[in-house]
């Protein structure tokens with residue numbers, strides 16, 4: 259990855275251009291500014307930018323035409339359109355032609371920065387190559403030569419060339435997203451976009467319009483038409499992550515896409531044909547969800563034409579040493595350790611752990627070990643220390659809330675924490691679940707009621723935090 263993402267800004271209003279340029283540079287981006295559409299297009303084709311931001315009305319070539327032509331040449335390059343008041347309809351055309359998204363003028367700078375971050379993430383998912391089974395320095399790889407992983411590489415090879423729907427299953431941190439990207443990259447749609455949507459991260463009410471778009475006036479606040487991701491990804495691949503969290507209404511609509519290959523925008527009547535390959539993933543026990551009527555059985559069968567199951571890391575322990583060495587090389591530089599070494603005893607200890615958080619937990623552990631590593635090899639004691647600290651119950655217990663928040667905000671200011679809210683949740687959650695399940699004496703239903711979450715959620719969290727519970731009184 260490049261040190262700084264490079265952005266091309268095509269904007270003829272010099273005031274706006276210099277203002278935006280300043281803000282983007284302050285946020286760590288390399289920015290090139292051009293004022294004409296035609297030179298903008300040339301430059302965008304010639305140079306490897308990570309994101310292009312363009313105004314609509316431009317001398318030489320307008321923004322819309324720029325989007326259309328650039329998308330033909332570089333379909334994976336995210337383009338953000340800045341539109342003046344009253345030209346949202348035009349921006350909609352642009353999303354159909356492949357623009358990543360648009361901001362209507364006037365906009366808050368934060369809004370644009372948000373979009374840039376999203377565009378960069380989307381472009382990373384599409385463009386960062388995923389190698390299978392081998393670690394090439396500086397590249398992302400799926401590590402593991404165990405029989406299990408060999409089988410998975412074979413399956414990826416088998417399904418990639420087709421457009422068949424694939425369901426990837428496995429516990430949290432087992433590598434589902436990585437596998438989804440590998441399938442996409444080895445598919446005959448690799449040159450077309452790959453759009454990832456996390457169904458659990460978007461509120462239900464917004465997810466439908468995110469996926470399928472909406473017509474103007476479809477609901478309060480829908481003051482313009484919006485093109486959904488399915489239309490936008492036409493010809494490409496959509497990755498529906500956390501599909502087990504999708505609500506029933508939307509499940510029915512997704513089923514339609516799979517059956518008829520058409521969508522309807524929210525508030526629209528037109529059936530719009532879409533050619534999109536769907537890759538879905540979930541860590542949920544879908545069979546249990548079907549029994550609880552939380553997941554549609556018919557959708558399940560449509561989705562699971564091909565299922566790739568990623569077993570917990572514990573079942574492929576022989577891959578752990580290679581993974582550890584891979585993560586050491588990968589994260590050594592950021593920790594300031596050029597060629598990190600580790601003792602065989604330390605590796606053996608890592609290999610003997612349960613890893614309820616699977617590869618992600620192993621990865622985080624190696625990263626933490628590196629941050630406190632010295633010049634000599636990482637030892638068994640060092641690794642034990644890191645594991646003990648990571649598994650200690652809530653860091654909050656000894657401190658007052660104010661002191662905790664102060665420490666957290668200090669970290670935020672130093673740039674060590676980027677999302678204070680989720681950090682706080684992550685710090686507190688394990689203790690909350692531990693106490694709830696303990697007080698409920700292992701009764702998951704009771705714990706779920708107390709916490710105001712679903713039973714599936716409780717089960718999942720207990721597993722994630724490595725908490726045990728007595729036999730549940732009823733089948734789940």
Ligand SMILES: Nc1ncnc2c1ncn2[C@@H]1O[C@H](COP(=O)(O)OP(=O)(O)OP(=O)(O)O)[C@@H](O)[C@H]1O
Nearest residue numbers: 399400401429430431432433434435436541617618
């Ligand atoms: N076999 C592997 N080799 C190398 N890295 C891996 C492997 N599997 C997973 N990882 C890394 O572990 C982390 C978690 O993987 P990923 O995000 O794909 O998991 P996931 O199954 O989607 O988890 P979740 O259900 O929590 O979303 C990522 O940083 C990923 O790169």
Ligand SMILES: [Mg+2]
Nearest residue numbers: 431434435499
């Ligand atoms: Mg994931």
